[in-house]
Amino acid sequence: xxxxxxxxxxxxxxxxxxxxxxxxxxxxxxxxxxxxxxxxxxxxxxxxxxxxxxxxxxxxxxxxxxxxxxxxxxxxxxxxxxxxxxxxxxxxxxxxxxxxxxxxxxxxxxxxxxxxxxxxxxxxxxxxxxx
Amino acid sequence: xxxxxxxxxxxxxxxxxxxxxxxxxxxxxxxxxxxxxxxxxxxxxxxxxxxxxxxxxxxxxxxxxxxxxxxxxxxxxxxxxxxxxxxxxxxxxxxxxxxxxxxxxxxxxxxxxxxxxxxxxxxxxxxxxxxxxxxx
Numbered sequence: 721x722x723x724x725x726x727x728x729x730x731x732x733x734x735x736x737x738x739x740x741x742x743x744x745x746x747x748x749x750x751x752x753x754x755x756x757x758x759x760x761x762x763x764x765x766x767x768x769x770x771x772x773x774x775x776x777x778x779x780x781x782x783x784x785x786x787x788x789x790x791x792x793x794x795x796x797x798x799x800x801x802x803x804x805x806x807x808x809x810x811x812x813x814x815x816x817x818x819x820x821x822x823x824x825x826x827x828x829x830x831x832x833x834x835x836x837x838x839x840x841x842x843x844x845x846x847x848x849x850x851x
Numbered sequence: 852x853x854x855x856x857x858x859x860x861x862x863x864x865x866x867x868x869x870x871x872x873x874x875x876x877x878x879x880x881x882x883x884x885x886x887x888x889x890x891x892x893x894x895x896x897x898x899x900x901x902x903x904x905x906x907x908x909x910x911x912x913x914x915x916x917x918x919x920x921x922x923x924x925x926x927x928x929x930x931x932x933x934x935x936x937x938x939x940x941x942x943x944x945x946x947x948x949x950x951x952x953x954x955x956x957x958x959x960x961x962x963x964x965x966x967x968x969x970x971x972x973x974x975x976x977x978x979x980x981x982x983x984x985x986x987x
Contacts, residue, residue, distance in 0.1 A: 744878045748874040748875045748877070748878035749875065750893050765910045765911070774917070775892045775917065779887060782879075782888040783880065783888075786883055786888060795921055796919065796920045796921065797889075798916060798918040798919075799918075800915070801914055801916065
Protein backbone atom coordinates (compact mmCIF):
# COMPACT_ATOMS: atom_id res chain seq x y z
CA UNK A 721 0.00 0.00 0.00
CA UNK A 722 1.13 3.51 -0.83
CA UNK A 723 1.53 5.73 2.21
CA UNK A 724 1.79 9.14 0.59
CA UNK A 725 -0.28 12.07 1.87
CA UNK A 726 -3.79 12.02 0.45
CA UNK A 727 -3.95 8.25 0.06
CA UNK A 728 -7.47 7.15 0.97
CA UNK A 729 -8.04 4.03 3.02
CA UNK A 730 -10.67 1.56 1.81
CA UNK A 731 -14.15 2.41 3.04
CA UNK A 732 -15.60 -0.25 5.33
CA UNK A 733 -19.29 -0.70 6.03
CA UNK A 734 -19.79 -1.51 9.70
CA UNK A 735 -23.56 -1.86 9.79
CA UNK A 736 -25.58 -0.83 12.80
CA UNK A 737 -24.70 -1.24 16.45
CA UNK A 738 -27.58 -2.83 18.34
CA UNK A 739 -28.55 -2.68 22.01
CA UNK A 740 -27.32 -6.27 22.31
CA UNK A 741 -23.94 -5.10 20.97
CA UNK A 742 -23.88 -2.37 23.66
CA UNK A 743 -24.56 -4.94 26.38
CA UNK A 744 -21.75 -7.19 25.08
CA UNK A 745 -19.35 -4.24 24.89
CA UNK A 746 -20.31 -3.03 28.38
CA UNK A 747 -19.36 -6.41 29.79
CA UNK A 748 -16.19 -6.76 27.71
CA UNK A 749 -14.99 -3.25 28.54
CA UNK A 750 -16.29 -3.10 32.14
CA UNK A 751 -18.13 0.14 31.29
CA UNK A 752 -21.61 -0.42 32.69
CA UNK A 753 -22.70 3.25 32.60
CA UNK A 754 -26.53 3.12 32.27
CA UNK A 755 -26.54 5.77 29.51
CA UNK A 756 -25.43 2.89 27.25
CA UNK A 757 -27.82 0.26 28.60
CA UNK A 758 -31.01 1.80 29.97
CA UNK A 759 -33.19 3.91 27.66
CA UNK A 760 -35.23 5.38 30.52
CA UNK A 761 -32.09 6.49 32.33
CA UNK A 762 -30.58 7.92 29.12
CA UNK A 763 -33.73 9.95 28.37
CA UNK A 764 -33.87 11.20 31.97
CA UNK A 765 -30.43 12.81 31.51
CA UNK A 766 -31.42 14.42 28.21
CA UNK A 767 -30.22 11.89 25.64
CA UNK A 768 -32.43 10.71 22.78
CA UNK A 769 -31.99 7.04 23.78
CA UNK A 770 -29.13 4.86 24.95
CA UNK A 771 -25.96 5.92 23.16
CA UNK A 772 -23.01 3.97 21.83
CA UNK A 773 -19.95 3.98 24.08
CA UNK A 774 -17.44 6.43 22.64
CA UNK A 775 -14.77 3.86 23.29
CA UNK A 776 -16.69 1.25 21.27
CA UNK A 777 -16.72 3.66 18.32
CA UNK A 778 -13.03 4.37 18.82
CA UNK A 779 -12.33 0.64 19.18
CA UNK A 780 -14.03 -0.14 15.86
CA UNK A 781 -11.97 2.55 14.10
CA UNK A 782 -8.76 1.40 15.84
CA UNK A 783 -9.41 -2.17 14.70
CA UNK A 784 -10.09 -0.92 11.15
CA UNK A 785 -6.65 0.74 11.19
CA UNK A 786 -4.96 -2.28 12.80
CA UNK A 787 -6.37 -4.55 10.09
CA UNK A 788 -5.30 -2.23 7.24
CA UNK A 789 -1.85 -1.59 8.74
CA UNK A 790 -1.38 -5.16 9.90
CA UNK A 791 2.32 -5.18 9.01
CA UNK A 792 3.02 -1.90 10.78
CA UNK A 793 3.23 -0.70 14.34
CA UNK A 794 0.67 1.84 15.52
CA UNK A 795 2.47 3.82 18.19
CA UNK A 796 -0.22 6.33 19.18
CA UNK A 797 -3.94 6.81 18.71
CA UNK A 798 -6.21 9.63 19.79
CA UNK A 799 -9.97 9.58 19.52
CA UNK A 800 -12.30 12.56 19.67
CA UNK A 801 -15.96 11.94 20.36
CA UNK A 802 -17.65 14.55 18.18
CA UNK A 803 -21.29 13.53 18.13
CA UNK A 804 -23.50 11.20 20.09
CA UNK A 805 -23.97 7.88 18.28
CA UNK A 806 -27.26 6.08 18.72
CA UNK A 807 -27.91 2.39 18.05
CA UNK A 808 -29.53 0.94 14.95
CA UNK A 809 -28.14 3.36 12.36
CA UNK A 810 -25.76 2.23 9.61
CA UNK A 811 -22.13 3.18 10.19
CA UNK A 812 -18.95 3.04 8.18
CA UNK A 813 -15.22 3.61 8.62
CA UNK A 814 -13.20 5.87 6.36
CA UNK A 815 -9.73 7.34 6.55
CA UNK A 816 -6.65 8.59 4.83
CA UNK A 817 -2.98 9.36 5.15
CA UNK A 818 -2.50 12.97 6.27
CA UNK A 819 1.25 13.50 6.22
CA UNK A 820 4.67 12.11 6.94
CA UNK A 821 5.61 13.11 10.48
CA UNK A 822 9.23 12.14 9.87
CA UNK A 823 10.91 9.48 7.72
CA UNK A 824 9.35 6.15 8.70
CA UNK A 825 6.37 7.60 10.55
CA UNK A 826 3.04 8.78 9.13
CA UNK A 827 -0.09 10.43 10.52
CA UNK A 828 -3.37 8.83 9.52
CA UNK A 829 -6.85 10.10 10.26
CA UNK A 830 -9.91 7.88 10.25
CA UNK A 831 -13.49 8.18 11.40
CA UNK A 832 -16.64 6.34 12.22
CA UNK A 833 -19.29 8.04 10.10
CA UNK A 834 -23.03 7.84 9.66
CA UNK A 835 -24.53 7.26 6.22
CA UNK A 836 -24.57 11.04 5.59
CA UNK A 837 -20.80 11.17 5.98
CA UNK A 838 -20.87 12.96 9.32
CA UNK A 839 -17.85 11.99 11.43
CA UNK A 840 -19.15 10.80 14.81
CA UNK A 841 -15.81 9.70 16.23
CA UNK A 842 -12.51 10.82 14.75
CA UNK A 843 -9.27 8.95 15.33
CA UNK A 844 -5.74 10.00 14.48
CA UNK A 845 -2.94 7.49 14.54
CA UNK A 846 0.83 7.58 14.26
CA UNK A 847 2.07 4.58 12.33
CA UNK A 848 5.59 3.35 11.76
CA UNK A 849 6.27 2.31 8.19
CA UNK A 850 9.23 0.85 6.33
CA UNK A 851 11.05 3.39 4.22
CA UNK B 852 -8.45 20.34 46.24
CA UNK B 853 -6.25 17.89 44.34
CA UNK B 854 -3.15 19.46 42.92
CA UNK B 855 -2.32 19.24 39.23
CA UNK B 856 0.36 16.60 38.59
CA UNK B 857 1.04 16.13 42.31
CA UNK B 858 -1.47 13.62 43.69
CA UNK B 859 -1.52 10.05 42.44
CA UNK B 860 -3.94 7.16 42.63
CA UNK B 861 -2.41 3.72 42.20
CA UNK B 862 -4.38 0.53 41.59
CA UNK B 863 -3.29 -3.06 41.04
CA UNK B 864 -5.41 -5.24 38.76
CA UNK B 865 -5.22 -8.92 37.87
CA UNK B 866 -3.76 -10.63 34.83
CA UNK B 867 -5.10 -10.23 31.31
CA UNK B 868 -6.86 -13.47 30.35
CA UNK B 869 -7.55 -15.02 26.94
CA UNK B 870 -11.25 -14.96 27.76
CA UNK B 871 -11.22 -11.19 28.38
CA UNK B 872 -9.41 -10.62 25.09
CA UNK B 873 -11.79 -12.87 23.13
CA UNK B 874 -14.84 -11.07 24.55
CA UNK B 875 -13.30 -7.70 23.69
CA UNK B 876 -12.41 -8.78 20.15
CA UNK B 877 -15.97 -9.98 19.56
CA UNK B 878 -17.54 -6.85 21.07
CA UNK B 879 -15.41 -4.52 18.91
CA UNK B 880 -15.77 -6.67 15.76
CA UNK B 881 -12.02 -7.24 15.57
CA UNK B 882 -10.51 -9.60 13.06
CA UNK B 883 -7.09 -9.46 14.67
CA UNK B 884 -4.66 -11.91 16.21
CA UNK B 885 -3.22 -9.31 18.59
CA UNK B 886 -4.97 -7.69 21.52
CA UNK B 887 -7.05 -4.76 20.17
CA UNK B 888 -5.45 -1.35 20.77
CA UNK B 889 -8.34 -0.04 22.86
CA UNK B 890 -8.40 -3.06 25.17
CA UNK B 891 -6.75 -0.72 27.67
CA UNK B 892 -10.14 0.89 28.19
CA UNK B 893 -10.76 -1.96 30.65
CA UNK B 894 -8.24 -0.33 32.95
CA UNK B 895 -10.19 2.72 34.13
CA UNK B 896 -10.27 1.87 37.82
CA UNK B 897 -7.93 4.67 38.82
CA UNK B 898 -9.81 7.19 36.64
CA UNK B 899 -13.11 6.25 38.29
CA UNK B 900 -11.50 6.80 41.68
CA UNK B 901 -10.38 10.22 40.46
CA UNK B 902 -13.92 11.11 39.32
CA UNK B 903 -15.16 10.10 42.75
CA UNK B 904 -12.49 12.20 44.44
CA UNK B 905 -13.37 15.17 42.21
CA UNK B 906 -17.04 14.72 43.16
CA UNK B 907 -18.09 14.57 39.52
CA UNK B 908 -21.82 14.16 38.90
CA UNK B 909 -21.71 11.09 36.67
CA UNK B 910 -25.12 11.91 35.17
CA UNK B 911 -23.54 14.85 33.36
CA UNK B 912 -20.21 13.26 32.45
CA UNK B 913 -19.11 13.07 28.82
CA UNK B 914 -15.96 11.52 27.42
CA UNK B 915 -14.43 14.18 25.15
CA UNK B 916 -11.26 12.52 23.93
CA UNK B 917 -8.93 9.62 24.60
CA UNK B 918 -5.28 9.13 23.73
CA UNK B 919 -3.05 6.07 24.02
CA UNK B 920 0.70 5.96 23.46
CA UNK B 921 1.90 2.39 23.12
CA UNK B 922 5.34 1.47 24.43
CA UNK B 923 4.83 -2.24 23.88
CA UNK B 924 1.92 -4.52 22.99
CA UNK B 925 -0.14 -6.04 25.79
CA UNK B 926 0.00 -9.83 26.20
CA UNK B 927 -2.25 -12.39 27.82
CA UNK B 928 -0.80 -13.00 31.27
CA UNK B 929 0.37 -9.42 31.80
CA UNK B 930 -0.43 -8.34 35.34
CA UNK B 931 -1.60 -4.74 35.18
CA UNK B 932 -1.17 -1.86 37.60
CA UNK B 933 -2.15 1.78 37.18
CA UNK B 934 -0.81 5.13 38.30
CA UNK B 935 -3.12 8.02 37.53
CA UNK B 936 -3.09 11.75 38.13
CA UNK B 937 -5.03 14.91 37.30
CA UNK B 938 -2.99 16.81 34.71
CA UNK B 939 -5.34 19.69 33.89
CA UNK B 940 -8.67 21.18 34.88
CA UNK B 941 -10.60 24.10 33.41
CA UNK B 942 -14.00 25.59 33.91
CA UNK B 943 -16.10 27.64 31.52
CA UNK B 944 -19.42 29.27 32.16
CA UNK B 945 -22.01 29.71 29.48
CA UNK B 946 -25.54 30.92 29.85
CA UNK B 947 -27.37 28.19 31.66
CA UNK B 948 -24.42 25.80 31.60
CA UNK B 949 -21.26 25.19 33.59
CA UNK B 950 -18.63 23.19 31.72
CA UNK B 951 -15.80 21.57 33.66
CA UNK B 952 -12.93 19.86 31.85
CA UNK B 953 -10.76 17.29 33.60
CA UNK B 954 -7.71 15.72 32.01
CA UNK B 955 -6.48 12.53 33.65
CA UNK B 956 -3.26 10.81 32.70
CA UNK B 957 -2.51 7.21 33.52
CA UNK B 958 0.51 4.97 33.26
CA UNK B 959 -0.50 1.38 32.57
CA UNK B 960 2.29 -0.76 33.92
CA UNK B 961 3.37 -4.38 33.93
CA UNK B 962 5.67 -4.62 36.92
CA UNK B 963 7.86 -1.52 36.74
CA UNK B 964 7.53 -1.20 32.94
CA UNK B 965 5.18 1.43 31.52
CA UNK B 966 3.46 -0.33 28.61
CA UNK B 967 0.83 2.29 27.68
CA UNK B 968 0.49 5.98 28.57
CA UNK B 969 -3.04 7.31 28.41
CA UNK B 970 -4.68 10.73 28.55
CA UNK B 971 -8.41 11.10 29.00
CA UNK B 972 -10.45 14.30 28.84
CA UNK B 973 -13.82 14.31 30.53
CA UNK B 974 -16.35 17.12 30.32
CA UNK B 975 -19.02 17.67 32.94
CA UNK B 976 -21.87 19.85 31.66
CA UNK B 977 -24.03 21.00 34.52
CA UNK B 978 -27.14 23.13 33.94
CA UNK B 979 -27.09 26.30 36.04
CA UNK B 980 -29.92 28.70 36.84
CA UNK B 981 -30.12 31.63 34.42
CA UNK B 982 -29.32 34.97 36.06
CA UNK B 983 -30.86 38.38 35.41
CA UNK B 984 -29.06 40.29 32.69
CA UNK B 985 -27.71 37.19 30.98
CA UNK B 986 -24.31 35.57 31.29
CA UNK B 987 -20.91 35.68 29.66
